Amino acid sequence: MKIKKEFGLVQIYTGNGKGKTTASLGLAARAVGHGFRVHMIQFTKGRCYAGELALAQRLAPHFSISQFGRGCRIGVLIKQGYKKCTGCGDCFLKDRGPDEDDFEHARLGFEEALEYLSEGRCDMLILDEIGNAIRYNLVTTDQVVKLIKDKPDNIELILTGRAIPEQITELADLVTEMREVKHPYKKGVTSRRGIEY
Numbered sequence: 001m002k003i004k005k006e007f008g009l010v011q012i013y014t015g016n017g018k019g020k021t022t023a024s025l026g027l028a029a030r031a032v033g034h035g036f037r038v039h040m041i042q043f044t045k046g047r048c049y050a051g052e053l054a055l056a057q058r059l060a061p062h063f064s065i066s067q068f069g070r071g072c073r074i075g076v077l078i079k080q081g082y083k084k085c086t087g088c089g090d091c092f093l094k095d096r097g098p099d100e101d102d103f104e105h106a107r108l109g110f111e112e113a114l115e116y117l118s119e120g121r122c123d124m125l126i127l128d129e130i131g132n133a134i135r136y137n138l139v140t141t142d143q144v145v146k147l148i149k150d151k152p153d154n155i156e157l158i159l160t161g162r163a164i165p166e167q168i169t170e171l172a173d174l175v176t177e178m179r180e181v182k183h184p185y186k187k188g189v190t191s192r193r194g195i196e197y
Contacts (some may be wrong), residue, residue, distance in 0.1 A: 005036070007123050007156040009173040010148055012164050014131060017178030018196075020160040024126045025052055027158060032062045036123040039116055041109050043133040043161075044069040044093055044102070049079035050197050068109030069129075070102070078193075085191040098136045106138030110147075117151050124156040131161020134168075141165045148172075 011027070013020040028038040040052070046069035056065040072091045077083040093102060110133075116125050133139040144159075148171045151157055159168065169175050191197055 005123065005154065007036070008153045010151075010157045010171060011159070011174040011176075012169055012172045013158070013160045013176050013178065014162060014164040014169070015177035015179055016162055017180040018183065019178045020162075021052075021128050023176070023178075024128060024158045024160050025055070027156075028063055028124065028126060029055075029059075031124050031156075032059050035062070037061075037121070038063045038124040038126065039122040040065045040126040040128055041113050041116075042067045042069065042128040043106055043109050043138070044129050044136070046071040046091060046105070048072065048075040049085075051194055066109065066112055068105040068112075070105075078197075081193070084193060085197055087190055093132065093136050098138055102136070103138055106133050109133075110139050110143065113147065117147070117155060120152060120155070122155065124158065125151075126158040127160070129161045130159050131164045134161070134165060135163055141167055144168055145171065 013023045024040065028040060031038050040056075040063075042065060046067045048067075048071060053065055053067075056063050070091045070093075072078065072085075074083050074086075075091075078085060113125065113127060116122050130139065130144060134141055134144065145167055148157065148168065159172070164175075
């Protein structure tokens with residue numbers, strides 16, 4: 001007799017330390033290894049050179065990623081290995097507040113999440129950087145709470161990002177907080193290809 005799929009919990013990876021997206025990618029790889037379908041929606045991320053995008057191409061059709069965020073002006077050169085991320089911040093919201101494009105990106109990403117859940121298009125759905133989307137009011141805490149409460153029982157839901165609100169963590173089955181103890185940035189080491197992106 002075949003063992004049935006035991007998906008359906010809600011997991012959160014939060015905190016100020018590095019590794020939240022990385023943890024979710026590890027879960028995705030493990031699930032794909034067992035033949036499950038995984039979709040990752042990246043909020044506030046639109047960098048076309050991240051290694052996980054190439055991973056998704058290699059693992060398709062079992063693993064897919066959609067990005068809903070700002071792009072990088074030198075992203076193509078970074079992807080090809082001619083340049084490296086300079087840390088300019090153009091692709092991040094932290095230095096300047098959201099504009100109407102950011103709100104539109106988040107709306108489209110959230111609608112896609114609802115579609116994937118309602119249509120059962122995956123076994124695991126990852127909402128990467130949903131914490132950032134909430135922090136910048138691109139998505140509301142109430143919207144995410146409703147999504148969690150309405151999600152099908154057989155889909156594993158993974159949420160990542162700093163400062164996930166307590167109303168959301170209370171609904172989760174697993175919450176892991178990444179805490180920074182030491183980081184190479186403080187010694188002047190910038191983002192590295194294959195490690196940070």
